[in-house]
Amino acid sequence: MTEKLFTTMQQVSALVLRPLVRLLLKHGVSAQALEAELRAVIVSEGKQVLESQNLKPSVSAIAVLTGLSRKEVKRLFDSQSQTHGAEEDSRNRVVKIISAWCNEAPYSEDGQAKALPLAGDSSFAELVRRFSGDMTASAMLKILEHAGNVSVSDDTVTLVKREYLPLATSSERLMLFGTDVSEIMETIEHNLDGKSPARFQRKVSSHLVHRDAVSKFAELNAKESMALLERYDAWLSKHEVDEGDPDARYVAVGIYYADKGEVTDVH
Numbered sequence: 001m002t003e004k005l006f007t008t009m010q011q012v013s014a015l016v017l018r019p020l021v022r023l024l025l026k027h028g029v030s031a032q033a034l035e036a037e038l039r040a041v042i043v044s045e046g047k048q049v050l051e052s053q054n055l056k057p058s059v060s061a062i063a064v065l066t067g068l069s070r071k072e073v074k075r076l077f078d079s080q081s082q083t084h085g086a087e088e089d090s091r092n093r094v095v096k097i098i099s100a101w102c103n104e105a106p107y108s109e110d111g112q113a114k115a116l117p118l119a120g121d122s123s124f125a126e127l128v129r130r131f132s133g134d135m136t137a138s139a140m141l142k143i144l145e146h147a148g149n150v151s152v153s154d155d156t157v158t159l160v161k162r163e164y165l166p167l168a169t170s171s172e173r174l175m176l177f178g179t180d181v182s183e184i185m186e187t188i189e190h191n192l193d194g195k196s197p198a199r200f201q202r203k204v205s206s207h208l209v210h211r212d213a214v215s216k217f218a219e220l221n222a223k224e225s226m227a228l229l230e231r232y233d234a235w236l237s238k239h240e241v242d243e244g245d246p247d248a249r250y251v252a253v254g255i256y257y258a259d260k261g262e263v264t265d266v267h
Helices: 003-026 031-052 059-066 070-079 085-103 124-131 137-146 171-192 211-238
Strands: 150-153 156-159
Touching: 003 171, 031 059, 031 070, 059 070, 085 124, 085 137, 085 156, 085 171, 085 211, 124 137, 137 150
Parallel strands: none
Antiparallel strands: 150 156
């Protein structure tokens, strides 16, 4: 690696790490805890890099690649048993329920979710049984109510908000943010590696927008982006296969809005 490229990588690392470190500090994560997690990730990714190059991911090879000692690599290998799969699985189930509610008969009409009875035919309970695996209707209803997605009145459930985002800064919400950041980083890595086909990665921006127009653009973005995502959601719903199908693949499209406030010095 040339000195110029190394300097650039350091600058990129700082850009990526700053918002992550800020988030962690706000939630009481110390530098020691972050360093421990970083070492574990470095070992895990080092193993994958070696495997992608058809090399044996031995402790010695990972130590050479990462700069960690063999003792440290072995210790991290032996301790890597923690998983965050439960939160991710729960979120996937909730998102699938909302999507089915908006796109699958008899729970929707013309892309709009119907108000459903709690139980019986074409009910909320039936929807959950069909599309959420082994999660109970009562558990799903509790999650959706807590996130502000549904209202319940006279034994009828109404979907009031399609986008799912837990209201509190829970472990599930933090995992949602982590997943989204991870996915956009993987897209950037894919494109930087020159892999074909390239993945769509574009944005529009301006540092000269009048302050009085910013809120109007935020409203425009929210409206247009949500409409686009709902069209994507309907398309994906029509092309889904059953759980466990060997042809099933995961795809995602995300849209984000950035507002850095007043810019006083632009280069």
